[in-house]
Amino acid sequence: MxxxxxxxxxxxxxxxxxxxxxxxxxxxxxxxxxxxxxxxxxxxxxxxxxxxxxxxxxxxxxxxxxxxxxxxxxxxxxxxxxxxxxxxxxxxxxxxxxxxxxxxxxxxxxxxxxxxxxxxxSNATSHTWAFGAIAELLDNAIDEIQNGATFVMVDKISNPRDGSSALLIQDDGGGMDPEAIRQCISFGFSDKKSSEAIGQYGNGFKTSSMRLGADVIVFTRHMEERSATQSIGLLSYSFLMRMGHDRIIVPMVDYEFNTDIGKFGISRRHTNESFQANLSLLLQWSPYSSETELLKQFDDVGLHGTKVVIYNLWYNDDGNLELDFNKDPQDICIEGDTRKVESLPAWRTVKEQHIANRLHYSLRAYMSILYLRIPETFCIKLRGQVVMPHNLADDLKFPEYILYKPQAGGLREVNVITTIGFVKDAPHVNIHGFNIYHKNRLIKPFMQAMNLTSTRSRGVVGILEANYIQPTHSKQDFERTSIFQKLEVRLKEMAWEYWDYHCGLIGYHVTKKVRAVSSPSDPPAMSNQTFPTVGTEQAASPGLGVKRKEHSNSVTPDAVRKLPRLGEGVAVTSASSSSRHISQQQQNAVAVLMQDNQKLRADLFEYEMRKEELNLQVIKLTRELEEENAEYDRLMAELTLLDDMKLENQRVNIVM
Incomplete structure (x- = not known):
């Protein structure tokens, strides 16, 4: 096989x-x-x-x-x-x-x-950052939303064999059938045909899991119509290298649900010999030493879903686990990567705690901004706690919306709307850069398009979704194509222009006065350094002049307000920063609603399990009824035959 x-x-x-x-x-x-x-x-x-x-x-x-x-x-x-x-x-x-x-x-x-x-x-070295590897595994769960996934959770568990820390990533998506899990663990397969799917190469699972630990075991359960399968596969660098194998060997066992006995049994894909050979390797090299322990891992998978356990996690150069599970019981951190920043003492803590710095060492911070849009029916859990989505546009003051129309492939023109503004604590906090998303997924957080040594563009932050450019294999950067280089140049110009016209709002000397809006009869004057924009949502400070000149292809404020918020449809937000502020009371109310939602989901899961049990019982009873009907028909036929023979004997006796 x-x-x-x-x-x-x-x-x-x-x-x-x-x-x-x-x-x-x-x-x-x-x-x-x-x-x-x-x-x-x-x-x-x-x-x-x-x-x-x-x-x-x-x-x-x-x-x-x-x-x-x-x-x-x-x-x-x-x-x-x-x-x-x-x-x-x-x-x-x-x-x-x-x-x-x-x-x-x-x-x-x-x-x-x-x-x-x-x-x-060597394939896993494409991930220089451990959180980037975790993000790729989360992408697989996000892509499962179309198959009914309602959650993905990331947690630390203990390796039962030696007590060491292991990383758990689990979702309740559609799961994988035996063929699909083989494609998942092998190289170069990708069946993600949707234009909205994040993954495309079919290589992310191998690179990301091997970047986080030397070994990974996958448990997956899949249902299709009336059939159900569950599979276990092991991709073990330790096994392959210590045994001296010169090719990649993946032990794997499959089970099928047997309606006759009402439980899972060995799949027909296996002979008994091959099943035992694979099972022996799984028990020798996985964290679980018996088949009972292996199958117990499906207890919380439900009717369908996938559980990934990465163990023998990698250490850093200091000899400590690269992933720090002890610093915060509700977070996973990168050991020793807390960033100290240079700032005035009064603002140092504020800057250190800004998400632009925390995302580098706090998985919770990174996951909160990883996706622009998450359906209300789906949640991300980290260490047992829901990760609250963080809309980066909520951190901006004096936001503007700039329409950029690049040509993708030199032919097709696309519209990219960039939200740009000052970070809330500017100019005291020197955070700046552009957050570039691709198909809902953050690729470049706070990309420095500007010169770090210059005060020009200090505190300017932008958010955009650029689906027309191609991310790299690791999804932590973009391919250095001419299209991306043009975007870099345009973003730098956007930041400079925004700064030049609005730096007075944060206490700097204005280098360019905001011009008056031209009358409808005046022809719109355009320059190479201007972009179609919408004026800031807050009035300019006294002495700064009136709002900037409109352009013939500008995005009007009314048009922007009709668009969905950033994170709900396109890279656009329309509410003012003050109105978008969520109070602690509102956050608590949201948390209560999410807990209620989780309880309802648990109840729904129980009902679905009960429904499936009843369906299986119906199938079994229907089969028994058919057998009884067949037996009844046979007995009736025998009875009719006996009656006929009895009548015939009576006629014979009368004649005699």
Missing amino acids: ASMIAVNLEPDRLRVGSRGSINRMVEQVQQEKYTSQYAGNDVFEDNRSRNTSNAAQTGSTLLEQGQSAVDDARVSSTSALPSAPICRQFWKAGNYSDAHGSRVNLQSGKTYLHVHPMFLH
């Missing part, structure tokens, strides 16, 4: 080079045929092809024409790599000499390529 990738390396056909070519390599690899290393063994190896699943289930071997079968003795599962314990510091964990390489010579003399376990580590 399990397959090893066997890719014929013909001259100039496949080149493995820079990280940028990895995706192209994987796409080509997936189109090649596969050779089974473990015939009849269900130890799943990475890079399965969809079109080989049926053959793999029977344990058959797929070979290129004219190619002989691969003997297990000829394709070794071990290499000359040392079996010493893996270094627990992430940035040093990949320092292993690869004496074996990633090529295997087959009987026919052809050379084949497969993915070496060390690629798991």
Whole structure:
């Protein structure tokens, strides 16, 4: 059932080079045929092809024409790599000499390529920031909202095998069937066809989980019509490196719901031999030492959902866990990353506690601004507490709205509305930059488009959603394309222009007077340094002149007010900062409502479970009724036959 990738390396056909070519390599690899290393063994190896699943289930071997079968003795599962314990510091964990390489010579003399376990580590280095890796795992849960997900929770749990800390990420989305979880753990698969989906490469789970810890185990349950499956998969860097494997092997077991006995049993995908082989590896290398413990992890999954447990978490260079679970019992922090800022003593604490600084070391702060829009039916939980969404536009005073019309791909014109203003504590707090979202997801928080050494644009903050530019693989930056570079230039000009006209509002000398609004008969004067804008929502201070000149393609205040708030539709907000302030009393009321909502969801879950039990009972009783009806029909037929025979005997006796 399990397959090893066997890719014929013909001259100039496949080149493995820079990280940028990895995706192209994987796409080509997936189109090649596969050779089974473990015939009849269900130890799943990475890079399965969809079109080989049926053959793999029977344990058959797929070979290129004219190619002989691969003997297990000829394709070794071990290499000359040392079996010493893996270094627990992430940035040093990949320092292993690869004496074996990633090529295997087959009987026919052809050379084949497969993915070496060390690629798991090198692939994960795209995440330089641990919170960026957690964000990618959250993206998977957000994408599950369309499948009915109502929550995702992030928490610390204890590894039952050794008591060490482990990271739990769980959602109640649609879950994955056996084929989907294999695609999730292998490379280069992505079935996210929605234009709104955040993920697209099918690589995020591997890079993010391996960035956070050496090992990850996945529990997932999926329901489809009347069938239900649950699967367990293990992606273990520790297992692969310590055992010296030269390819990625993923132990995996699957269960199917049996309506006859009313519980889950071994999936028909497995033979008993292959199931036991996979289960043995799971019990040896996972945090759970028995099948009962493994299956117990599904107790809180419900009818459908996914639970990810990342263990053997990485340490930093100081020998401490990179993720700090002790600093705040309701948060997860990055150990030692609290930022000290230079400021006047009276304002130092305010600046240090500003979200622009806290997001770098506080996961709760980062998660609160990670998404522009979260449906009311969905919540993010961290350490058992709901993460309250934070609208960055609420932190601005004297906001303006600037319409930018770039051309995507040189042909299609798009509209991007940027909310720009001064941070509330400006000029005492020197926070500035642009928060750029892509498809609802924060990619660049407080991007410095301006010169840090200049007071010009001090305290100017902007928020925009730019769906026309492409984020990088890690979703922490954008591809350095000409389109993005033009956006950077435009944002810098926006910040300077806003500062030049409005710096007087925070006590600086105005360098450019705000001009009077032209009459309708006057032609609108445009310059290269101006942008279509809406005037600030608060009147300018005395002595600053009247509002800026309107432009023919400006966004009118009425039009802005008709648009949804930032976080509800587009990157626009219309209410004044004072009216948008939420009091503590309102926050408490929201918390109470959310608790009530959670209770109702729990009740709904119980009702759904009961409904499913009743449905299964109906199916069982219907089947029994059909059997009883069949038995009744058989007995009636026998009775009729006996009656006929009795009548016939009576006639015979009368005749005699």
